[in-house]
Amino acid sequence: MRLLDRYLLREFLIPLGYCLVGFLIFWIAFDLFSELHGMQEKHLRAADIAAYYVFKIPEFLPIALPVALLLGLLYALTGHARCNELTAIRASGVSLWRLCAPYLAVGFAASLLLFALNEFCAPVATDMAESILDRRTQRQLTPGERQQIRNPPLIVNSLQRRVWHMSLFNETTGQMIRPHVEWNLPNGSLLYIDADQAVRSNAIWVFEGNVQRLVKSNAYPMRLPPVSRLPMPEFHETPEEIKSQLNILQNFGQASRTHKADVPIRMILDCWRLFPNPEPSMRSWLATKFQGRFAGPFTCLVVILIGVPFGAATGRRSVFVGVAASISIFFVYYVLQQLGFALGEAGRMAPWAAAWLPNIAFGIAGLYMMLRAR
Numbered sequence: 001m002r003l004l005d006r007y008l009l010r011e012f013l014i015p016l017g018y019c020l021v022g023f024l025i026f027w028i029a030f031d032l033f034s035e036l037h038g039m040q041e042k043h044l045r046a047a048d049i050a051a052y053y054v055f056k057i058p059e060f061l062p063i064a065l066p067v068a069l070l071l072g073l074l075y076a077l078t079g080h081a082r083c084n085e086l087t088a089i090r091a092s093g094v095s096l097w098r099l100c101a102p103y104l105a106v107g108f109a110a111s112l113l114l115f116a117l118n119e120f121c122a123p124v125a126t127d128m129a130e131s132i133l134d135r136r137t138q139r140q141l142t143p144g145e146r147q148q149i150r151n152p153p154l155i156v157n158s159l160q161r162r163v164w165h166m167s168l169f170n171e172t173t174g175q176m177i178r179p180h181v182e183w184n185l186p187n188g189s190l191l192y193i194d195a196d197q198a199v200r201s202n203a204i205w206v207f208e209g210n211v212q213r214l215v216k217s218n219a220y221p222m223r224l225p226p227v228s229r230l231p232m233p234e235f236h237e238t239p240e241e242i243k244s245q246l247n248i249l250q251n252f253g254q255a256s257r258t259h260k261a262d263v264p265i266r267m268i269l270d271c272w273r274l275f276p277n278p279e280p281s282m283r284s285w286l287a288t289k290f291q292g293r294f295a296g297p298f299t300c301l302v303v304i305l306i307g308v309p310f311g312a313a314t315g316r317r318s319v320f321v322g323v324a325a326s327i328s329i330f331f332v333y334y335v336l337q338q339l340g341f342a343l344g345e346a347g348r349m350a351p352w353a354a355a356w357l358p359n360i361a362f363g364i365a366g367l368y369m370m371l372r373a374r
Helices: 003-041 046-082 085-091 101-133 239-252 265-274 280-295 299-313 319-345 351-372
Strands: 148-150 155-157 162-165 168-170 180-184 190-194 197-201 204-216 221-232
Touching (some): 101 299, 239 265, 280 319, 299 351, 319 351
Antiparallel strands (some): 190 204
């Protein structure tokens, strides 16, 4: 790494760290003031509150990290420009694109980090935070009880024309209590299966207990003799796919309250494997969420692209100009992002365009400003 790159990185990463910590402290303080009364009613202790906000940080980082990158970059470039360092660097033959290479590297690394946090850390951390809120007021559930979903919605496998219903589903073991399955047979008949429980063993669903079967054809219904154990190798749904569709259905029911891209990619893919042709409203919602999982983290790279020429152009002005500019830029970006998600989930805009709209708009603006920079 060249000496210039190390210098630019050092002068950028220090204000970036300050900005990120400052935003986290401000967010925690603001949220704590608004939620403190409710936490007191739940009898939370200081250690509980501290643990709660530690697990809430991954949920806040998608907002805090891009704006911290933008503010830290504008602060660093303002300092370089006020000391005429940018002029000296450019006069030595270093182009603006070469100058911003370390900044773009940090933005790309931040995008990858944010993608990994969204996919692997945020869902688990959010569940842990919610469990901390209720640890003092509700009976402590056993590990098995925490993994149980009672009265889940219908699971539809439209590819194999099969519908599952159950009274209880264990997310860890895949066990079903009182499952009911309706399956359209290849000959046009409809098979109903009811059992006390179903488990997946050696990649085969096995119905156990009092297993009842009813076949309905065009001629007449026929009840088959009950059995105590019924393997069904024809049923290819995995517990992971069923769990993903349940989570998708639960999030879809809350879609009117949020437009965040908050559904992991693996859950969306599992749901599509079982249900490749959902209703139009869910299809738009799923496709927008899927595109948003990729578009959201690249906000970090876009703010770098637009921040370099903007910071270099306003470097001779007061540092407060950079602060106001970063807040204004990110506010416009955030409004455009939420508008895109809303239109995409409602089916009024193509999902890819809805999710990538702010990145495309600000990316083009950043490229134009870079080409116009002197």
